[in-house]
Amino acid sequence: MMTLKYLLEKEFKQFARNKFLPRMVIGFPFMSLLIFPLVANFDVKNLNLAVVDHDHSPYSRRLTHKTTASGYFRITDASGTYEQALTAIELDRADIILEIPAGFERDLVRDQTATVMVAANTVNGTRGGLGSAYLSGIVNDFAGEIRGEWLASAPRLVTPTFEIVPQYRFNPNLDYRVFMIPAIMVMMLTMVCGFLPALNIVQEKERGTMEQMNVTPVRRFTFILAKLIPYWVIGFVTLTICFGVAWMFYGMTPAGSLGTIYLFASAFILAISGLGLVISNYARTIQQGMFMMFFFVVTMILMGGLYTPVASMPGWAQTISDFLPLKYFIIVMRAVYLKGSDTAALLKPLAALSCFAVAFYAWAIVSYRKRT
Amino acid sequence: MRQFFAFVVKEFRHIFRDRTTTAILLGLPVVMLTLFGFAITTEVRNTRFAVYDPSNDDTTRAIVERLAANEYFIRGPVLTDPSQIQGVFQRGEAGLVVVFSRDFQQKMATDGTAQIQLVADGSDPNTSRTLVVYATGVISAFALERMQASGVPFMISSEVRLLYNPSMKGAYNFVPGTMGMILLLICAMMTSISIAREKETGTMEVLLVSPVRPLQVILAKTVPYFVISVIDLATILLMSVYILDVPIVGSVPLLVGIALIYIFMALAMGILISSVANSQSTALLMSGMVLMLPVIMLSGMIFPIETMPRALQWLAQIVPARWFISAVRKVMIRGLGFDAVKNEIAVLSAMALFMIAASLRRHRTRLE
Numbered sequence: 001m002m003t004l005k006y007l008l009e010k011e012f013k014q015f016a017r018n019k020f021l022p023r024m025v026i027g028f029p030f031m032s033l034l035i036f037p038l039v040a041n042f043d044v045k046n047l048n049l050a051v052v053d054h055d056h057s058p059y060s061r062r063l064t065h066k067t068t069a070s071g072y073f074r075i076t077d078a079s080g081t082y083e084q085a086l087t088a089i090e091l092d093r094a095d096i097i098l099e100i101p102a103g104f105e106r107d108l109v110r111d112q113t114a115t116v117m118v119a120a121n122t123v124n125g126t127r128g129g130l131g132s133a134y135l136s137g138i139v140n141d142f143a144g145e146i147r148g149e150w151l152a153s154a155p156r157l158v159t160p161t162f163e164i165v166p167q168y169r170f171n172p173n174l175d176y177r178v179f180m181i182p183a184i185m186v187m188m189l190t191m192v193c194g195f196l197p198a199l200n201i202v203q204e205k206e207r208g209t210m211e212q213m214n215v216t217p218v219r220r221f222t223f224i225l226a227k228l229i230p231y232w233v234i235g236f237v238t239l240t241i242c243f244g245v246a247w248m249f250y251g252m253t254p255a256g257s258l259g260t261i262y263l264f265a266s267a268f269i270l271a272i273s274g275l276g277l278v279i280s281n282y283a284r285t286i287q288q289g290m291f292m293m294f295f296f297v298v299t300m301i302l303m304g305g306l307y308t309p310v311a312s313m314p315g316w317a318q319t320i321s322d323f324l325p326l327k328y329f330i331i332v333m334r335a336v337y338l339k340g341s342d343t344a345a346l347l348k349p350l351a352a353l354s355c356f357a358v359a360f361y362a363w364a365i366v367s368y369r370k371r372t
Numbered sequence: 373m374r375q376f377f378a379f380v381v382k383e384f385r386h387i388f389r390d391r392t393t394t395a396i397l398l399g400l401p402v403v404m405l406t407l408f409g410f411a412i413t414t415e416v417r418n419t420r421f422a423v424y425d426p427s428n429d430d431t432t433r434a435i436v437e438r439l440a441a442n443e444y445f446i447r448g449p450v451l452t453d454p455s456q457i458q459g460v461f462q463r464g465e466a467g468l469v470v471v472f473s474r475d476f477q478q479k480m481a482t483d484g485t486a487q488i489q490l491v492a493d494g495s496d497p498n499t500s501r502t503l504v505v506y507a508t509g510v511i512s513a514f515a516l517e518r519m520q521a522s523g524v525p526f527m528i529s530s531e532v533r534l535l536y537n538p539s540m541k542g543a544y545n546f547v548p549g550t551m552g553m554i555l556l557l558i559c560a561m562m563t564s565i566s567i568a569r570e571k572e573t574g575t576m577e578v579l580l581v582s583p584v585r586p587l588q589v590i591l592a593k594t595v596p597y598f599v600i601s602v603i604d605l606a607t608i609l610l611m612s613v614y615i616l617d618v619p620i621v622g623s624v625p626l627l628v629g630i631a632l633i634y635i636f637m638a639l640a641m642g643i644l645i646s647s648v649a650n651s652q653s654t655a656l657l658m659s660g661m662v663l664m665l666p667v668i669m670l671s672g673m674i675f676p677i678e679t680m681p682r683a684l685q686w687l688a689q690i691v692p693a694r695w696f697i698s699a700v701r702k703v704m705i706r707g708l709g710f711d712a713v714k715n716e717i718a719v720l721s722a723m724a725l726f727m728i729a730a731s732l733r734r735h736r737t738r739l740e
Contacts, residue, residue, distance in 0.1 A: 018654075019650075019654075020654045020657070020658075024657065028661075028662065032665055035687075036669050038681050039669050039670060039675050044501075045679065046678070089535065090708055090712055091712065108528065112525035112526050112527070113525075113528070114528050114529075115528070115530070115531055116528060116529075116530050116531070117530075117533065118530050118531065118532045118533065119532075119533040119534075119535055120532070120533070120534055120535060122534040122537040122538070122540055123536050123537055123544055123706060124545045124676060125415060125540040125541065125545060126414050126498070126502060128534060128535075128537070128540070129502075130501070130505050133505050133506075134505070136509075136532060140512060140516070140530075142528065143526055143528040146526050147524070147526040150525070150526060151525075162485065162486060162488050162512075162515055163488070164487075164488050164489075164490060164508050164512075165487060165488070165489045165490070166490045166491075166492065166504040166508070167489055167490065167492070168492050168494030168500055169457070169458070169461055169491060169493055169494055170461070170495045171494030171497060174494055174500070175497070176497050176498075179495065179496060179497050187665075191661050191665075195657060195660065199653045199657070203652075203653055284392065285390070286652045286653055286656060287652070288392060288393055288396060290656040290660055291393075291396045292396070294400075294557070294660050294664075295400055295403070297664075298553075299404075302408050302411065303408070303412070307674050307675075308414050309414070309416070309496060309499050311418070311419065311467075312414065312417055312418075312542075313411045313412075313413070314410055314411070317411040320407075320411075321411075334495055339495065341462070
């Protein structure tokens, strides 16, 4: 027990004397949580629309006006030809083209049917796809309006339609921040508690201080525990800073209890730091350790469901994501923050995170050899 | 010149003698691009939808059939009471619940309209919005067909053309992004230890008393990593074309040219970090961890820059990956020529020069 105390004292002193680390542990989560919640936004608004109006009729002007009135589009280009509008798309001055053919009004009145052309830049499929869906919807609404005006005199000709009402549970205004803030917190925790331990043991190896450690009677179990506990503390500091910033600047507090989050976080931090120590044990140089951890951290961030849904990944990728501790933790964070779930509702992620924590800790002990 | 080559040879030996690290440097980008190229997508496919249908008539059944036939949706549980909706979302059994009003068909006949509620799980705003828009599209198309069949006048049909990515593949958007992230971070991490390591192992002193000039030191340190990065670039491009199915529509030399400028810039950035940091671990944390955040969040890789607040859009302009990703999307996916990417090339070149100049300034010829 005394050994552990002295080892911990050594670790904390080393950490505090480093010029870069303490500043980073405080500043990094603070800045990130301040700035990045504003970034994450898939809102499809303010799409730049290029209108090619060959008709110049009252109807075509009304349709054009209706597109801007919807709030989704702003007209940035009024070209004479489709080719010119296409150039606007190539120069990124426009995202989507609405082409109204000559004789649009005449066709609509005489033949009672007309066609418009919509062309969207779909390199970003979400933006292009939703944009063209919105635009087609506006065109349909416009047709309904015209129909209403012409048929007002003949009310017998009722056209049956559906009224579609969307409703969003848990987040009725579709606020992206409530989605993003838990994700950024998890990302911070993964980076801080992942990278630091990954560099720790291997650094002692490279500097030669490991030799001294190896000749002491310190047991492997105690040694690894002394390496883990500081990251546990650092992780809790990081998480607390995150909570503070989210509350102060974004007015966001969890719907569930903070205690639940800290409980799950303690298992998650143990798992991530454990993985870091495992890597540190296997790496021969700091560079190797960093590259390996970099791989795991980026994989967790990009495949764990932080920013893109796990459900839209192919089957084999979903299987991989089952082995990422982050996937379970982000489920917990979102559930507690948004839906107010309690521990009882989250037993499965709790079991998974505890397994990861125990497994990585055990692995870190086994992979630490007192021989060089 | 001979001095310079001797120096380059020293650096090459340093790197390639460490087989494991070389293998990691060459293998990592390939593995990462494959994983993320397939996995990162905001496409919403195969979502389960639940149905609460108290009327259960021909029209409502036809609408459910339509939704189930669509590639975005899979038929999920059938609910018997609206109170079950909450539970369905909490257990994650469905992403969308379609709720029909009572006496649906009858209401349509008498009132001319009937209500369909689309209830989505809003905890992921992007997915839920996309689901609602897609479901609305499917139902509207169904309504339109019915109207056409019954000869309703004043129809305007929209003929939709999807430019550059007609099958709406997520990879077309995310593969350029992933390339930008991997190249920048890996290149910067490679060179960021170079000078820091010499400082830490004490060999820096030997270097400083030698007649090698600072610019030569910096360039000689980038050369071997440049070779490794070019191999990485070649594998990445081959992978994206042959494995991820993202074709290079535009000119290959132009794409490679842009990528080479970008790689050089990233390596120079690593050197700059190396000359600022005083230990390897600090250098690696700066290049791998601190740099990773702006590259993922502000480069337009996942989140479109156009929808960010104005101040962050300005901040995004100093993230090099933002320019590279934009250029790759233009050349590789959209097949545009040199004129369209002039700005990107100019900015990346300027950044590269800046990095070299700044590292030269930081490079001290004496130790503290």
